[in-house]
Amino acid sequence: MKIHLFSLKNFNRIMEPGNHSTVTEFILAGLSEQSEFQLPLFLLFLGIYLLTVVVNIGMIILIELSSHLHTPMYFFLSNLSFSDLCHSTVITPKMLVNLVMEKNTISYPECMTQLYFFLIFAISECHMLAAMAYDCYVAICSPLLYSVIMSHHLCFWLTAGVYILGIIGSTIHTVFMLRLLLCKTNVINHYFCDLFPLLELSCSSIYINELLVLFLSAFNILTPTLTILGSYIFIIASILRIHSTEGRGKAFSTCSSHISTVALFFGSLAFMYLQPSTVNSMDQGKVSSVFYTTVVPMLNPLIYSLRNKDVKSALKKILDRQAYS
Template sequence: MERRNHSSVSEFLLLGLSERPEQQPLLFGIFLSMYLVTVMGNLLIVLAIGFDPHLHTPMYFFLANLSFADACFSSTTVPKMLVNIHTKSQTIPYGGCLAQMHFFMMFGALDDFLLGVMAYDRYVAICRPLQYATLMSPHVCVLLLSACWVLTNLAALLHTLLMAKLSFCAGNTIHHFFCDVLPLLQLSCSDTHTNQVALFMVCSMILTAPLSLIILSYARIISTILKVPSSSGRQKAFSTCGSHLTVVFLFYGTAIGVYLYSPSSHSGGKDRIAAVFYTVVTPMLNPFIYSLRNNDMKTALRKLFGISTFSSQGL
């Protein structure tokens, strides 16, 4: 009954990526394939790290958590979109919409924090190797991970509670493929100033703080790598850093462009395209970029499924 006091809307309509019926089968096939690759790839990384004692190190500990977060991140949005396409229904209940928004923001923010922590881990390993065992001890790693989970849950809970207080008097059509906070703010007939200020402040912290840590860490890492006498060692290190930074800027660039501007400045089409990159494309690429180019991960995957399986694929 309390919800009805704030809103007469019992469900929302998600228009998805396209309103053309002839495009729906193609979109269903593409996103189902991408989702399966994302979930299977990231869960394989988690299993490989968990079953290989040689990978029980801080770097792979955070990589396993990043892979888990990526799988959950895509799972908050893509399955509902696929169900809507398959059933030709665009509806999502009011409570389901708020829940989707909550977990989307939580796992998205968790991705941000884990990327920052992973960059810090590499900085300590490369620039302060003698202190690595102390600065990245198991106790410290658990504390860092716990801080990531607590902060992201609090941030998502804040936005969910603020959104639950808004009224949605008439319009219930969301020009998106999931319940994102900005389209919901545009639908509300309440004063959303508090929500917008909270969104800007929290997103500024969640997006820019880890990104600043990543930039500072990699600036120091690159400075240290340039002093390495071996050209092959420098090339390998730069290749790894380049891959990491490519994904980082793909994820952060689209997310910052969407969430750090006022809702009135957004166009639905551009926001949906940007959302595809950081909700589907980046989580799908992470297992390949962070893991399949890593010899330790290749060895762990061979052990998990058998050497012949991966040898036949040239891994």
């Protein structure tokens, strides 16, 4: 096991030998320790990742090329696809490499970098889904004022706020993780560098870190969840007042796809982060993590495109244009 000595006063520099040592290279335990599962898992997650990349990049390009998709709803959707793509790319390629290597290692700087960018896009996605729910609420409950309320200015600042919250939350978690002395073992009981598995390695007090995880997770999970629930309460009430069966069906279709992925994403996040680390089972946490790191980033663009007539129409027009060109 590679180690070097860190001074507690400055974690950014290698100092004189002291009383403690910190691990500089970790071994990722992965999803399964049974070797016969490595190849099937590699093929499964390779397929999921390739599909994630194709559908998310495809969604971004489609929205960019189709002028009639240049609306607030699709502006948020293209940002969600960007977030999903980055979110998955931070985790999955390293996991795939580790599945085919005998020793699943990651250096300390790589681990902290992965943690930082994972948290940025995970937190951003939480708030992006809330922004999309608000957009859906305005579209259904105030259709005549939609273009006035959801102006380009508001959409820009909502999106900027989403990423700012992601950067702030990630920076806080990472800075407080860097101050810890990780010296108990060099084995991370997970398939990527996540908060709770890293806290298990600390020889320092993790009390502040655990409070931050619970507080910031509550803010970044519960606040968007309550925003989404509130939006859909008003949406459902508004839909029930629609006399036309066709209009009611169209309104339900517009937002139903949003609800399914939101429930899966926030449910798996809440299971992982909204409980103390002493209660959290990492074996169950790994399964939960698979949903919000790999499954949801793949499902989001698929559900929105398969259930959305505008997206299918735009795709058909582009394909027809290519066929006749």
